[in-house]
Amino acid sequence: MPDIDLDISPEKVAWIIVRAREFEAKVQPFNADEETAAEEHSGILEDRHFNPTLRELAGFLHALNEDELANLVALTWIGRGTYEASQWQEVLRRARDNSDVSPERYLLRTPMLAEYLEAGLDAVGYRPAELEQNVS
Numbered sequence: 001m002p003d004i005d006l007d008i009s010p011e012k013v014a015w016i017i018v019r020a021r022e023f024e025a026k027v028q029p030f031n032a033d034e035e036t037a038a039e040e041h042s043g044i045l046e047d048r049h050f051n052p053t054l055r056e057l058a059g060f061l062h063a064l065n066e067d068e069l070a071n072l073v074a075l076t077w078i079g080r081g082t083y084e085a086s087q088w089q090e091v092l093r094r095a096r097d098n099s100d101v102s103p104e105r106y107l108l109r110t111p112m113l114a115e116y117l118e119a120g121l122d123a124v125g126y127r128p129a130e131l132e133q134n135v136s
Helices: 010-023 054-061 064-078 087-099 103-108 113-123 128-133
Strands: none
Touching: 010 064, 010 128, 054 064, 054 103, 064 087, 064 103, 087 113, 103 113, 113 128
């Protein structure tokens, strides 16, 4: 039984983890020049101008409500080690009050987002590996 009830389904967090891993796995294009940089669909692991994984992840985050986004930011901070799971209410309040940057932009720009979310889920009592197995 999880220690904390989230305002976002753990399955949604698992989906974000899987997509963030796919996005983070992208590498610089091989032989990147003007001719190949314009190719939108070559090299699935190459980070091209048109990145369907990033667009899918950004669209998913954009569709979430404020509470779900605040939960993701809070899980990220806990997974990063900035806060402990026992501080959930405080970290959630801070995530809601953080107006420096949009939560979607913050999450998309966070290096190692997948690892932080996974560690955050684990810290609050969920089993991320089991949840990720069901993501398609």
